[in-house]
Amino acid sequence: MDITAISSGSKGNAYLISDGETTLLLDAGVTFKRIQEAAGYNTGKIAAALVTHRHGDHTAAIPQMTKRGMKVYAPQDTADKFPGVEPLESRDTMTIGTFTATPFDVPHDVPCFGWLVDSAHTGERLVYVTDAEYVRYRFSGMTHLMLEANYSREKLMERARAGELPVKLAERIMQTHMSIDTALGFIRANDISGSEKHKTKRNCRC
Ligand SMILES: [Zn+2]
Numbered sequence: 001m002d003i004t005a006i007s008s009g010s011k012g013n014a015y016l017i018s019d020g021e022t023t024l025l026l027d028a029g030v031t032f033k034r035i036q037e038a039a040g041y042n043t044g045k046i047a048a049a050l051v052t053h054r055h056g057d058h059t060a061a062i063p064q065m066t067k068r069g070m071k072v073y074a075p076q077d078t079a080d081k082f083p084g085v086e087p088l089e090s091r092d093t094m095t096i097g098t099f100t101a102t103p104f105d106v107p108h109d110v111p112c113f114g115w116l117v118d119s120a121h122t123g124e125r126l127v128y129v130t131d132a133e134y135v136r137y138r139f140s141g142m143t144h145l146m147l148e149a150n151y152s153r154e155k156l157m158e159r160a161r162a163g164e165l166p167v168k169l170a171e172r173i174m175q176t177h178m179s180i181d182t183a184l185g186f187i188r189a190n191d192i193s194g195s196e197k198h199k200t201k202r203n204c205r206c
Pocket residue numbers: 053055108131
């Protein structure tokens with residue numbers, strides 16, 4: 001799997017992934033120009049964009065994309081906000097080129113998806129989770145995990161107690177985003193042996 005991080009964080013989230021046959025965009029929270037640059041000015045090769053939720057740092061380029069007839073999949077409320085976006089329900093699986101993509105619901109302050117992406121071309125399995133308090137699903141055979149974790153609970157509480165951060169903001173962060181400890185727990189609870197098996201298979205010269 002070839003992964004290009006265009007941008008990550010509250011200023012914008014967007015990644016290109018490719019299995020050598022099909023290219024997908026994960027989130028579209030940057031200017032369309034940045035997506036064009038990352039795609040080598042060949043946005044025609046992007047088979048679809050898989051969007052997690054409606055916040056601007058995940059959706060900024062959607063109007064430009066749908067205007068150009070590019071396929072964009074997202075939760076229902078994101079489709080309501082951006083005409084031309086195709087709404088999906090959690091666990092609706094679809095095939096896009098050599099990829100199979102399945103959204104799954106994750107807790108945030110608006111409806112939000114994580115995405116499970118399987119490649120029929122390479123046998124790789126990627127899980128993408130961005131704004132989410134936690135993930136209630138478990139996955140077997142992952143070869144790639146893109147998981148956002150953006151705070152330490154202790155540090156956040158310390159800062160709130162010291163008056164460096166409004167308590168309400170600290171509470172909102174803790175209820176809508178993933179702590180480093182929760183991320184570690186998710187990694188431990190999942191089967192990431194797929195990555196080792198995959199390496200072995202691909203490096204095998206027999
Ligand atoms: Zn968000």
